[in-house]
Amino acid sequence: MPELPEVEFARRQLDAWMPKKKIVAIEVFDERILRGASVKSIERALVGDKVLDVARRGKWLRITFDHETKLFSHLGMSGHWIERTADAPAERFERVRLTVAHGRKKSSVRYLDMRLFGRFVVAQEDIPEWSALGPDPILDGIDPAAFAKALRSRKRTVKEALLDQSILAGVGNIYVTEALFRARVDPRSRTNTLTDAQLKAIAKGVDASLRAGIALTAGEELVYLSEERGANPFEIYGRGGKSCPRCKKTVLSRIVLGGRTTVFCPHCQHLT
């Protein structure tokens, strides 16, 4: 599920389900999600506390409680949140359940994660993983000067740089593919060779592809990554070997960059 648009979708869900409610129970069905922290410590920190708000930065979620406690949630590759009645049967891949109450009314907010790459951290302060994030393109926008400086400081491929969460927070493999297609920049281009016009186009492409992703997820359950997914809604992600939707005549290339499958149009996207 989770790049910035999908995590934003999760944030909106949690924001509808949790604020002003009190945590009355926490169940952890697979402790590996805690990465060594104990269930007891988390119970002690959160049970009885009231949810104040739910924030997102990049791909991280942060639920803030009264008494200054914070619960951080990263969805990894397959994490997502659902709401059920308090007594509904356990779901497949359910890893954590927060039972919340508003007066006498109870409900459960559940974290599901097939692959268990996600994680939970409870802390009193913002954790380093959260604080080290670069600007969030939707929350902060992309400052041209800072973006140019961050990219040109090293000479990785532009694809790898955009996947670096300290440069921009929230972009992952789907949206970097989409953004570079929109910007007409070859993902193999080195960051130190990009022109000002290309940097501007990349920033615009990131913003546009993320906003398109958020629009896709708005209101409805995600269709494209759920079990009964519909048609691929992306311009070129997942379309390697098919013809380019822009120039029509070129076959989209599929290579590996930074360990990730990368699709691009060798005709429309220029290598610098």
Add this chain to the structure above:
DNA sequence: CTCTATGTTTAATT
């Protein structure tokens, strides 16, 4: 059996 998958961290190598 093989290969792939929205992410991140860590080790090894150059």
Add this chain to the structure above:
DNA sequence: GAATTAAACATAGA
């Protein structure tokens, strides 16, 4: 130090 690459985590589906 930086850059690069591979492996690791865990599980399913094609």
